[in-house]
Amino acid sequence: MMGNKIIEMRGIVKSYYLGTPNELEILHGIDLDVYEGEFLSIVGASGSGKSTLMNILGALDRPTKGHYYLDHLPMENVKDDGLSQIRNKKIGFVFQTFNLIPRSTALKNVALPMLYGGVSRSERSRRATELLQLVEMGGRSHHRPNELSGGQKQRVAIARAMANDPAIILADEPTGALDTHTGRLVMDIFHRLHQEQGKTIILITHNSELAEETQRTIRLRDGSIVENRKNGHYQLEGCYESV
Amino acid sequence: MNLFENIRLALEGLRANKMRALLTMLGIIIGIASVMAISTLGSAMTGSVTKTMDKIGGKNIMVSLSPKNYDTQSTLQEDDLITQEELNDFRSTYTDQIKAISFSTGMGSGQLNSGFIHKDVSITGASPDYGLVNNINLVQGRFINERDIDGTRNVIIIDTTLRNSLVGVDGDVIGKEIQVDTKSTNETYTVIGVYEKLVIDNPLFYMGDDTRIECFIPITTAKSLNPDTANQNGYENFTIMATSNTDSAAFALTTKDYFIKGLGPLSDYTIQAESLEAIASEATGMLSTLSLGISVIAGISLLVGGIGVMNIMLVSVTERTKEIGIRKALGARNSAIRSQFIIEAMIICLIGGMIGVGLGSALGIMGSTLMKFPTNPPFLPMIIALCFSMAIGVFFGFYPANKAAKLDPIDALRYE
Numbered sequence: 001m002m003g004n005k006i007i008e009m010r011g012i013v014k015s016y017y018l019g020t021p022n023e024l025e026i027l028h029g030i031d032l033d034v035y036e037g038e039f040l041s042i043v044g045a046s047g048s049g050k051s052t053l054m055n056i057l058g059a060l061d062r063p064t065k066g067h068y069y070l071d072h073l074p075m076e077n078v079k080d081d082g083l084s085q086i087r088n089k090k091i092g093f094v095f096q097t098f099n100l101i102p103r104s105t106a107l108k109n110v111a112l113p114m115l116y117g118g119v120s121r122s123e124r125s126r127r128a129t130e131l132l133q134l135v136e137m138g139g140r141s142h143h144r145p146n147e148l149s150g151g152q153k154q155r156v157a158i159a160r161a162m163a164n165d166p167a168i169i170l171a172d173e174p175t176g177a178l179d180t181h182t183g184r185l186v187m188d189i190f191h192r193l194h195q196e197q198g199k200t201i202i203l204i205t206h207n208s209e210l211a212e213e214t215q216r217t218i219r220l221r222d223g224s225i226v227e228n229r230k231n232g233h234y235q236l237e238g239c240y241e242s243v
Numbered sequence: 244m245n246l247f248e249n250i251r252l253a254l255e256g257l258r259a260n261k262m263r264a265l266l267t268m269l270g271i272i273i274g275i276a277s278v279m280a281i282s283t284l285g286s287a288m289t290g291s292v293t294k295t296m297d298k299i300g301g302k303n304i305m306v307s308l309s310p311k312n313y314d315t316q317s318t319l320q321e322d323d324l325i326t327q328e329e330l331n332d333f334r335s336t337y338t339d340q341i342k343a344i345s346f347s348t349g350m351g352s353g354q355l356n357s358g359f360i361h362k363d364v365s366i367t368g369a370s371p372d373y374g375l376v377n378n379i380n381l382v383q384g385r386f387i388n389e390r391d392i393d394g395t396r397n398v399i400i401i402d403t404t405l406r407n408s409l410v411g412v413d414g415d416v417i418g419k420e421i422q423v424d425t426k427s428t429n430e431t432y433t434v435i436g437v438y439e440k441l442v443i444d445n446p447l448f449y450m451g452d453d454t455r456i457e458c459f460i461p462i463t464t465a466k467s468l469n470p471d472t473a474n475q476n477g478y479e480n481f482t483i484m485a486t487s488n489t490d491s492a493a494f495a496l497t498t499k500d501y502f503i504k505g506l507g508p509l510s511d512y513t514i515q516a517e518s519l520e521a522i523a524s525e526a527t528g529m530l531s532t533l534s535l536g537i538s539v540i541a542g543i544s545l546l547v548g549g550i551g552v553m554n555i556m557l558v559s560v561t562e563r564t565k566e567i568g569i570r571k572a573l574g575a576r577n578s579a580i581r582s583q584f585i586i587e588a589m590i591i592c593l594i595g596g597m598i599g600v601g602l603g604s605a606l607g608i609m610g611s612t613l614m615k616f617p618t619n620p621p622f623l624p625m626i627i628a629l630c631f632s633m634a635i636g637v638f639f640g641f642y643p644a645n646k647a648a649k650l651d652p653i654d655a656l657r658y659e
């Protein structure tokens with residue numbers, strides 16, 4: 001049984017113009033399909049274009065060429081405010097460097113996407129508290145980021161990514177700045193979100209062991225997909241098709 | 244994104260940078276404070292001018308014959324004088340505008356003698372309406388009446404200080420005879436009334452310390468005692484009290500035109516008619532010139548303050564580039580970012596404006612108290628000042644806020 005194809009990319013090219021005549025092509029025609037509920041990893045050497053791809057996936061950036069359908073919606077037709085709304089409702093970002101707002105408490109950070117989503121004040125604080133408990137940070141809701149350890153910050157960031165119950169979580173090297181142990185804890189949270197809440201998760205990582213834990217791994221090299229492999233222990237039917 | 248959240252955010256940002264915020268506000272504070280101080284002073288002054296004007300007869304128009312040319316020898320002809328008939332005609336033409344007309348003539352100073360008491364006084368011959376027109380506050384007896392005038396009676400109105408030295412505060416001075424010697428006369432008068440001298444405590448109307456005691460006698464009596472005027476049949480000067488709803492400055496011009504026609508073309512004299520209101524509005528006009536000057540300074544200060552706010556907002560946008568990127572990644576629309584920064588600029592300016600209003604009002608109250616007409620700061624300029632400072636925030640905050648709103652989310656996120 002085929003699931004809902006939540007992401008469909010066809011011939012995605014991203015280039016930067018560093019002043020004519022230099023044109024730097026970073027992504028060279030990426031084709032990618034992701035199904036709802038999939039846990040996908042993207043690996044590749046530094047500079048291979050993983051983050052660039054993620055920015056396009058997350059509606060932060062537009063491709064130079066190609067078509068991207070997010071939940072069947074052609075993104076090239078969406079205006080900037082529409083992209084904001086998509087980021088707000090459909091995407092949850094987790095960054096390597098956490099990207100929490102330094103002046104705001106953990107609670108306020110988690111509530112922020114809901115603020116931009118027009119959720120009422122009382123509902124914001126109720127759900128933010130609940131999410132912090134989910135990532136076992138309930139006791140730290142009034143701490144500011146500089147009072148938290150890296151692992152704690154990342155857990156707050158994951159709670160924030162979940163704020164508007166997005167369809168897709170995009171995590172760009174979320175364990176990259178963490179030691180093995182805390183990285184493990186963060187990874188376990190992703191597994192839980194995937195298994196218990198059925199979230200579609202796209203994880204960018206350097207760590208091939210962590211990539212092995214996901215259902216499918218995509219390997220990028222110099223801006224092209226060179227491998228698209230189902231990982232052994234997952235036996236979910238029809239969650240991917242070869243590219 | 245809601246306003247309350249933006250305000251909270253802005254206040255948080257300001258609290259983190261108190262000193263910087265205060266320095267940024269300085270221009271706004273100075274600008275608003277000076278506007279507020281001058282408008283407080285201004286309203287105090289206009290208030291006190293109006294009050295004093297009411298006291299001394301703001302509706303009065305002083306009409307007099309005066310030489311056309313002061314350099315040449317001018318002689319006042321009997322023809323030039325304004326006759327009683329002319330005055331009666333004038334009065335019946337403008338019944339709605341005229342409340343009263345009074346006449347007076349100065350007799351100069353003299354010495355009052357009563358028993359062992361000798362006092363320097365000045366004597367004024369007055370008509371019955373003089374008391375009304377000049378706001379004479381009679382505390383005992385009566386003022387001059389028509390019979391005193393017709394009978395050229397030797398009656399006199401004295402002031403309370405004179406009464407006190409003659410018979411004491413509680414003594415009855417009415418009916419008492421006193422003798423007054425001037426240069427050419429020594430007459431005995433019967434006291435018919437006591438008035439209390441008007442105290443003008445307004446420094447704007449300060450006319451020197453007048454410690455003279457002024458006494459009033461019937462104008463006919465005064466004229467008969469002066470050989471120059473004994474046979475005069477008309478008036479050289481008089482005071483018109485206009486009704487309260489008459490524009491006395493305009494009516495002064497009407498009056499002048501009216502009487503100038505009665506003068507022969509060959510006369511050396513012309514008519515002067517001046518309203519106290521016009522004189523007072525000259526004084527307040529001076530104030531508005533002063534306020535204009537201060538407003539210009541305040542305007543410059545507000546402009547500089549506004550530019551300062553713009554500058555600090557640009558710094559703030561740069562400092563918070565990454566934060567802006569994060570907010571955008573989390574779904575903030577450009578408009579949400581823009582309003583966040585505009586509101587922050589507005590809050591800076593509003594707080595500056597509030598400090599300025601407080602400071603300016605305090606200065607205004609202090610100044611007006613020092614100048615002896617204490618007042619409350621006017622409400623409307625306060626509101627205008629606050630609204631204006633917010634408008635400065637919007638105006639000078641717009642460019643930095645727009646810059647923040649238009650940042651590319653990826654560039655902003657990558658900013659270190």
Ligand SMILES: Nc1ncnc2c1ncn2[C@@H]1O[C@H](COP(=O)(O)OP(=O)(O)O)[C@@H](O)[C@H]1O
Pocket residue numbers: 016024026044045046047048049050051052053
């Ligand atoms: N704004 C940009 N202008 C020019 N080159 C860029 C820009 N952003 C990224 N790149 C280049 O694109 C390539 C891919 O970057 P990135 O996607 O961040 O790689 P990865 O995340 O896989 O390490 C790198 O060579 C990087 O230098």
Ligand SMILES: [Mg+2]
Pocket residue numbers: 050051052172
């Ligand atoms: Mg990267």
